[in-house]
Amino acid sequence: MPVVSDCINMLDSETKAVETPEDHAEELRLWLRLLTCTTLIEGEVRGRLRQRFDVTLPRFDLMAQLDKAPDGMTLSDVSKRMMVSNGNVTGLVERLVESGHLDRRTSETDRRVQVIRLTKLGRAEFRRMAAEHETWIADLFADLTPKDVRELMRLLAKTKASAQKSAGRRRA
Amino acid sequence: MPVVSDCINMLDSETKAVETPEDHAEELRLWLRLLTCTTLIEGEVRGRLRQRFDVTLPRFDLMAQLDKAPDGMTLSDVSKRMMVSNGNVTGLVERLVESGHLDRRTSETDRRVQVIRLTKLGRAEFRRMAAEHETWIADLFADLTPKDVRELMRLLAKTKASAQKSAGRRRA
DNA sequence: CCAAATTACTTTAAGCCTAAAATGTTTCCA
């Protein structure tokens, strides 16, 4: 039972990157391209939302989450879904309540929890914006074939899973 | 030569979206997934940069641009490359000059232009961070095969081109 | 040659965003 040699092999394989620095240039390029695509589309959508509806992208995103939850969501739910910090949501909600798009109330059963919903106005405005928003997205992706779309969906799902796993490893 | 009927057909095909509202749900889902992947990875990189090097992501990104340009760049160049506003770059550069990472000087030939470069310190620190950064990216994308990476690169290039075309159409 | 347009950058006002600390509430368990 060659314990020592096993151990050495293990170490060897674990430290391979150190001994023969691997080339990760392809992954780096992929990340930059992914970032470029997102930044490009995000900027375009942001600009159109502002011009057409005088609304910011984060407000739109928050309303989109609530539109999918007729019974409302807690601030924590929203924070997780939108992948932003808690404090961020607090301010965003504040402004949307102020403008009459959101309704906010303290949970009956747990006084820590705030439940927010779209108001009638909020829902109506969101639906109007969302309909147009969908055509912008369709236009931005117009040159992709249905097959391209399917394939991208698949590869991005794989990417997401890989990144989550890696992020989990760090925190573990 | 059925001109009238051709014309009607053309109109029909052009206005199809109006008459029979198309379903763009797939493109929308694709956009959300793209955004999720980017947000996830970006957040992970941001956190690691902060913890390991006490540096922000925008500062790192700016230094990355300058590392590729030994002769320096103008603020406008940087702004275009990073796809952020001019005013944003002004502030970012200010802080990096302050901390000794950047050198900034007015162009000899055009007094409107500011040329910025990495200082020796800035370059050394960036190289140190970049080496580690590359391993994080490799780890985040670790579950993708080389073929996945190639295919994603191809599809994202196509996506970028499509989005740029669409963005151009709007401004035209 | 010179006024108008363009270009490069900065400033401003407002909002977005994060990490960390603080507050109040509920749950857990010894």
Next chain:
DNA sequence: TGGAAACATTTTAGGCTTAAAGTAATTTGG
């Protein structure tokens, strides 16, 4: 039961980001 831990949210301090307006330098076209 009572105190520690966990949880939901808010607050704070600082930085990022944008669009739009402002300043200064250069280019352009009549």
